[in-house]
Amino acid sequence: MKEKILSVFFVVVLFFFFILGMVIKDKDISKYERRKLTTKYDLKKDAFNNLENYLADQFPFRNTFLSLYSFFDRVFLGNKENNNIYIKEDYLIEKNYPLKEKSIKEFSEKINTIVSKYLTNNHIFYSLIPDKSYFLEDKGYQKLDFSKMVKQLEEEITIPYMDIFSFVQLEDFYKTDIHLKQEAYDDVIKEISKNFNFSLQNDISWKKQSYDKFYGATYAKGAFLSKPEKLNYYTNYWIENAQVWHLEYGYKKVYDVEKLESTDSYSIFLSGPSALIEIYNPTANDEKELILFRDSFSSSLAPLLIPYYRKITLIDLRYISMEEVAKRITFVNQDVLFLYNTILLNESNLLKVKIS
Amino acid sequence: MLFSSISFLFFFLPCLFLCYFLHPKKGRNYILLLFSLFFYFFGEKKYLFLLLFTCFFNYFIGRILEQKQNKVWFIFGLVLNISILIYYKYTNFLIGTLSFLLKQDAIVFNIVLPLGISFFTFQNISYLCDVYKKTIPSQKNFFTYSTYVTLFPQLVAGPIVRYQDVCKELKERKETVIFFSEGVTRFIIGLAKKVILADGIYFFYTQLLESNMSFLTYWLVAFGFMLQIYYDFSGYSDMAIGLGKMFGFHFKENFNYPFLATSITDFWRRWHISLSSFFKEYVYIPLGGNRSTLFKNIRNIFVVWFLTGFWHGASWNFILWGIYFFIILLIEKFFLMKILNNHFFAHIYTLFLVCISFVIFSFTDLNELGTFFKGMFNIKDIRINADTLYYIKNYGFLLLISILGCGPFFKNGLKKLQKGKESKWLISLKICWLIGLFLISVAKIMSSSFQPFIYFRF
Numbered sequence: 001m002k003e004k005i006l007s008v009f010f011v012v013v014l015f016f017f018f019i020l021g022m023v024i025k026d027k028d029i030s031k032y033e034r035r036k037l038t039t040k041y042d043l044k045k046d047a048f049n050n051l052e053n054y055l056a057d058q059f060p061f062r063n064t065f066l067s068l069y070s071f072f073d074r075v076f077l078g079n080k081e082n083n084n085i086y087i088k089e090d091y092l093i094e095k096n097y098p099l100k101e102k103s104i105k106e107f108s109e110k111i112n113t114i115v116s117k118y119l120t121n122n123h124i125f126y127s128l129i130p131d132k133s134y135f136l137e138d139k140g141y142q143k144l145d146f147s148k149m150v151k152q153l154e155e156e157i158t159i160p161y162m163d164i165f166s167f168v169q170l171e172d173f174y175k176t177d178i179h180l181k182q183e184a185y186d187d188v189i190k191e192i193s194k195n196f197n198f199s200l201q202n203d204i205s206w207k208k209q210s211y212d213k214f215y216g217a218t219y220a221k222g223a224f225l226s227k228p229e230k231l232n233y234y235t236n237y238w239i240e241n242a243q244v245w246h247l248e249y250g251y252k253k254v255y256d257v258e259k260l261e262s263t264d265s266y267s268i269f270l271s272g273p274s275a276l277i278e279i280y281n282p283t284a285n286d287e288k289e290l291i292l293f294r295d296s297f298s299s300s301l302a303p304l305l306i307p308y309y310r311k312i313t314l315i316d317l318r319y320i321s322m323e324e325v326a327k328r329i330t331f332v333n334q335d336v337l338f339l340y341n342t343i344l345l346n347e348s349n350l351l352k353v354k355i356s
Numbered sequence: 357m358l359f360s361s362i363s364f365l366f367f368f369l370p371c372l373f374l375c376y377f378l379h380p381k382k383g384r385n386y387i388l389l390l391f392s393l394f395f396y397f398f399g400e401k402k403y404l405f406l407l408l409f410t411c412f413f414n415y416f417i418g419r420i421l422e423q424k425q426n427k428v429w430f431i432f433g434l435v436l437n438i439s440i441l442i443y444y445k446y447t448n449f450l451i452g453t454l455s456f457l458l459k460q461d462a463i464v465f466n467i468v469l470p471l472g473i474s475f476f477t478f479q480n481i482s483y484l485c486d487v488y489k490k491t492i493p494s495q496k497n498f499f500t501y502s503t504y505v506t507l508f509p510q511l512v513a514g515p516i517v518r519y520q521d522v523c524k525e526l527k528e529r530k531e532t533v534i535f536f537s538e539g540v541t542r543f544i545i546g547l548a549k550k551v552i553l554a555d556g557i558y559f560f561y562t563q564l565l566e567s568n569m570s571f572l573t574y575w576l577v578a579f580g581f582m583l584q585i586y587y588d589f590s591g592y593s594d595m596a597i598g599l600g601k602m603f604g605f606h607f608k609e610n611f612n613y614p615f616l617a618t619s620i621t622d623f624w625r626r627w628h629i630s631l632s633s634f635f636k637e638y639v640y641i642p643l644g645g646n647r648s649t650l651f652k653n654i655r656n657i658f659v660v661w662f663l664t665g666f667w668h669g670a671s672w673n674f675i676l677w678g679i680y681f682f683i684i685l686l687i688e689k690f691f692l693m694k695i696l697n698n699h700f701f702a703h704i705y706t707l708f709l710v711c712i713s714f715v716i717f718s719f720t721d722l723n724e725l726g727t728f729f730k731g732m733f734n735i736k737d738i739r740i741n742a743d744t745l746y747y748i749k750n751y752g753f754l755l756l757i758s759i760l761g762c763g764p765f766f767k768n769g770l771k772k773l774q775k776g777k778e779s780k781w782l783i784s785l786k787i788c789w790l791i792g793l794f795l796i797s798v799a800k801i802m803s804s805s806f807q808p809f810i811y812f813r814f
Contacts, residue, residue, distance in 0.1 A: 006787050007533055010540045010794070011373060018370040048398060055362040056802060069799035077556070078753045098567075098743075142746055 020060040032063050033220040034263040070224050085222030086133070086141060091175050092218040092226070093132040099144040100346045101152065107348035108156035109355045111338055114293070114322055115159055117356065118331050122291075125195055126338035127162040128153075129188075129297050131178060134342070135170040149345065162195050162337075164188050174229055177216020178343065179266055182233055182300040189304055196335045198288065198308050207235045211260045211268070231265060233300075238307040241283050247276035247320070254279070254303050269299035275320035276328065277302075277313070284310040289334040293317060297341050309335075321352035357398045359543075359595045360551050360801055368395065376603065377531075385503045385526065388603065392508040396471065399512065403470035410440065411502040414480040418494035418501070421487045430488045434481060441477045444470055449670035472512035474667055476505055478634055483519040485638050492520045500526050509599035513592050515610040515630035522605055529604035539601030541790060546594025548793045551800045553758050554587035560751040567743035574731040576744065581714040583758050586614065589628070615762040618702035619693060620684045620709055631667070635660045657689075658682050671720040680713055 026039045037057040042050045059065065070082045080086060084095040111126060128150065136143045146165075154161055164187075172184030193200050214231035233255050244252050252271045259267035270277055279302065289311045292298050295318070302312055313334075315325055344350065357364050372391045379387055397404045417433040420426065442450075448464055455462035483504075486492045495501040504526055510517050561580030564573050593610035600607045610630050617623035624632050643656040658679075665678020688696070696702045715732070719725035731737075748755075760766065774782055 004533055004537070006540055006790060007537045009787075009791055010544075013794070014366060014370045014373070017366045021366065048401065051367070051398075052357075052361055052363045055367055059362060059366070059802060062802060065799040065802045069796065069803040072796050072799065076753075077751075079750050081750070140746075140749075142743070 017060055021055060021058060024058070024060060026058055029263055030057070030063075030220075031215060031263060032066075034217060035220075067224060070222065074224075080141065082224070083221045085218055085224070086136065087222065087224055088136060089170070090226060091132060091135075091170055091173065092216075092222045092224060093136060094178055094218055094221070094343065095142055096131050096133045096343050096346060097142040097144050099149055103346050103348045104149055104152050105156060106355070107340075107345050107351070108153055110317075110348065110351050110353040111157050111159070113353055113356050118322070118326055119336055121332055122334055122336045123196060124159045124336040124338075125162040126153075126157060126159055126340075127164055128345070129180065129339065129341045130165050130168055131341055131343045132170060132173050134165070144342075144346070146342065149342065153345075159338075162191060164191055167191060174214070174216045174231070176214075176219035176226060176229060177266060178218055178341070179216070179297055179300065181231075182269070182304065185301050185304055188301065192305070192337065193308070196288075196290075196337075201307060204236050204307060209233055209235065209255075211265065214260075214265050216266065217264070231260075231268070233268060234304070236307065238281055238283060239303050241281070242303075242306050243280040243282070244270065245278045245280070246271065246274045248274055254306070266296070266299070270302065270314070272296075272299070273316065273319065274314070275316055276325065279303075279306060279309075279312040279314070281306050281310055281312075284308075286310065289313070291315065291329070291331070291334045291336045293336070293338040293340075295340050295344050298339055301339070317351040317353060319352075321354075323354070357395055359592070359599070360547055360797070362798075362801060363398075365798065365801075368398075384603075385500055388508075389499055389503040389506060392503070392506040392511060395508040396506060396511060400471040402468065403473075406440070406470055407476065407506060408502070410437070410476065410480055411505045412498070414483060414505070415495065415498050415501040417484060418487045419496070421484065422494035425488060425490070430484060433484045437477050437480050437484070441473060443467070444473055446666075446670045475514045475516055476511065478516050478631075479505055479519070482516070482634060482638060486518070486520050492523060495519070495523070495526075507600075507605070509596040509603075509605070510607065513589075513596070515593050515596060515607060515628075516634050517607050517630070518634075521608060525605050531602075531604040535601050535604060539598045539603075542598030542601060543595050544598075544790050544794045544797070546591045546596075546598055547797045549587045549591030549594060549761070551797045553754065553761065554584050554591055555800070556751065556754045557584040557587065557758060560747060560754070564744065564747055567747070568741055569731055570739045570741060570744065571731070571734055571737045572740055573744050574728065574734075575711075576748070578711050578715045578728075578732060581718045582615075582711050583755075583762075585714055585717065586611075586762065587758065613763055615707060615710070616703070617706045617710075618699075619688055619696045619706055620681065621688050621693065623706055623710060624681070624685075631664070635664055639663060654686065657686060661685065668717070669720070672722060673716055673720050673725060676722075677713060677716045680716060684709060 027037055028039060029035070030037050038050055038053040039058070040054070043054050056062075073079045073082055074087070081095060086093040086095060115124060130146060133141070133143050134146055150161070150163075150165075167187035167190075168180065168184065172180050174181060190200065209232065211231045211233075213228045215228055219226065235255065239254050242254055244254055246252055249271060254270065255268050256271040257268060259265065259272060264272060266272070273296065284307075288309050290305060290309045291313045292302060293315050294302075295316065298314060302314055305312060313329060315329075317325070357368060359365075368391070372387070375391070376384055376387045393404065393408075396407055413436060414433065417429055420429050421433075444467055447467055448462075451465070452462045483501075487494045495504070504517075504519055504522060505511075507517070507522075557580050561577045561584065564577050564580070567573065569577075590611040597607045597609070608630060610628060612626040612629065614623055614627035617626050640656055640660045643659060644652055645656060646653045648656075661678040661682035662675065663678070664681070665674045665676070668674040668677065696705065715728060716725060719728060770782070770786070
């Protein structure tokens with residue numbers, strides 16, 4: 001009898017997934033994994049090479065299986081991380097370890113090069129947004145020494161440091177994404193205004209809009225089952241009237257609402273990754289301009305700064321070289337902020353700056 | 357196609373089950389042959405005809421050898437098999453070595469190693485030898501012979517199944533529910549060994565290799581190599597044996613708790629048994645074995661271990677690996693075996709030497725091997741850093757299961773619980789456990805870019 005049970009189960013499972021896999025309709029995109037899936041179309045092109053990918057991508061209950069192993073690995077095998085992702089109080093936290101001192105040095109040298117070569121007449125600061133691993137306990141996790149990182153930067157970079165670590169808490173981040181929620185930038189903006197000498201307007205009437213089905217990038221990587229989150233974005237008179245120009249895409253809106261349903265919902269903020277963006281505020285009260293050397297974190301911060309600047313230029317040196325930027329922008333009298341997340345500091349080779 | 361792939365589990369196997377078990381008993385070999393050829397074609401389109409060619413000429417020579425015991429044809433068969441293996445596996449290595457000796461620039465040929473060539477060549481050789489010695493009659497049906505050579509469970513990574521062990525089953529075999537169930541059990545255990553344990557240990561030591569290494573870390577990595585290679589290969593053998601059983605074949609065991617060995621001599625009776633039996637039967641004994649002078653006996657042992665090492669790969673580390681075992685086995689044969697009895701020291705001694713051997717096995721680059729050994733024996737650097745502790749803690753349970761799984765701990769534990777007779781709840785527990793293990797293994801396959809089987813490259 002027992003022989004039959006196991007044999008029947010095995011055969012039934014194989015046939016169940018075999019038949020179901022043939023019957024169910026192909027999915028083109030996995031929002032869960034934020035990528036295109038292999039479909040019958042790819043199979044027609046090269047059946048042999050694409051069969052394994054096709055069957056795995058279109059496997060019935062694929063997401064459940066992905067989460068099942070991650071659960072097994074964490075709960076039964078006691079493995080704290082899955083694909084370099086930790087989980088703490090429902091927050092999926094990307095491991096950022098070890099501290100690559102060479103990369104930090106390279107980052108400092110790149111900033112110093114830009115400053116000495118191009119920014120002679122500007123009001124300049126650099127600042128760091130901690131990644132979520134900053135909030136892990138020191139013991140039991142692989143966590144880099146953040147104070148050592150900051151200390152090294154302070155010793156090496158020639159411009160002043162704007163410390164915003166204390167304004168950020170774990171709760172300010174999305175649970176399933178590496179980024180900060182837009183509403184978490186309040187104190188950061190206060191600090192920026194203090195350092196760049198502009199006063200905040202307290203009478204701004206903010207309109208909050210929400211998207212309830214947000215799954216961030218870390219969700220796919222960690223394969224932990226969790227509920228979708230709420231992504232809020234805030235508008236006001238200035239944001240609605242601002243003009244946004246992208247080097248790659250031309251004119252777009254501040255909030256690209258169509259992106260909410262794409263594989264990367266966070267791209268709602270300034271349409272996602274872009275080398276160079278200029279935001280014009282025709283209704284600005286003064287002529288101040290801000291240059292933001294940045295990574296993706298600033299996509300949700302920059303809209304909140306629109307009321308205070310005539311023009312904000314966002315430069316992502318991962319996608320454009322500094323030489324190319326210098327051909328397009330004249331640096332004179334602008335406020336300049338280098339604002340990077342600590343994950344990028346450990347990968348500073350991505351920044352396209354020739355060190356001199 | 358890997359056994360631990362979605363395409364094998366949820367496409368190949370259901371199609372095969374359907375065609376095989378719905379087909380009348382007569383003619384099922386043709387189904388196996390067709391599916392085995394598809395299995396090979398899926399992984400190695402280019403060399404399907406090479407595989408069929410080897411089947412054909414070995415079948416042909418086998419037929420001639422049965423009719424007249426002609427040494428010329430026998431040697432011709434051996435030379436052709438070995439030449440094909442040398443050409444595909446060793447050409448670049450031999451040219452490289454020669455160029456190095458002559459201080460010339462090496463010409464590198466773009467020769468892709470045909471999948472499983474080392475295994476099917478040895479099977480063909482064993483067949484020719486057995487037919488020539490009249491141990492077995494030759495196979496009269498070309499398709500049946502081709503079914504034997506291409507039989508998908510053992511085609512690409514062994515075990516090396518000798519024709520004499522399966523010739524009866526090729527003609528007539530029983531496919532029963534009991535065999536099928538035993539096959540399923542064995543297959544699931546093998547699958548779990550490969551995807552959960554072997555791949556898990558692989559991640560453990562690769563992360564350690566990227567960390568700040570110390571004396572302890574080097575030894576942990578070496579220990580990781582040893583466990584991973586064992587679970588990878590024995591997992592594959594379990595799957596092959598299990599698949600064979602589902603279709604009524606009974607392949608011989610390839611592993612017998614090798615890490616419980618009390619000497620290296622004992623280890624090689626328990627590790628990759630089909631390979632050591634092959635060399636014993638078809639190289640060592642024909643060379644005279646130990647029934648001649650001391651010098652010849654030593655020469656015979658050397659030849660066997662040189663070939664064992666070289667068979668594993670066209671690289672100096674594998675030759676070194678073979679010679680390493682030759683030296684130890686020689687020392688054991690003439691001195692140590694008298695001292696090494698079944699006690700604690702013997703186990704430690706064996707594990708230590710086996711651990712070292714798998715370090716040699718793991719580094720094809722001799723400079724890297726040298727650096728690794730330096731680290732392993734740098735006693736001055738005894739420090740336990742936070743990274744090492746972190747990984748031990750993170751992978752501790754996986755390592756514990758892996759260590760316990762190297763012996764009969766789980767098997768004996770179950771026997772003790774059963775107390776001689778099988779209770780219903782224990783049977784249910786066992787079935788649930790196997791079902792769970794299978795689903796978790798599928799989930800693991802889905803979730804990771806797992807490592808291909810190590811033995812495929814041989």
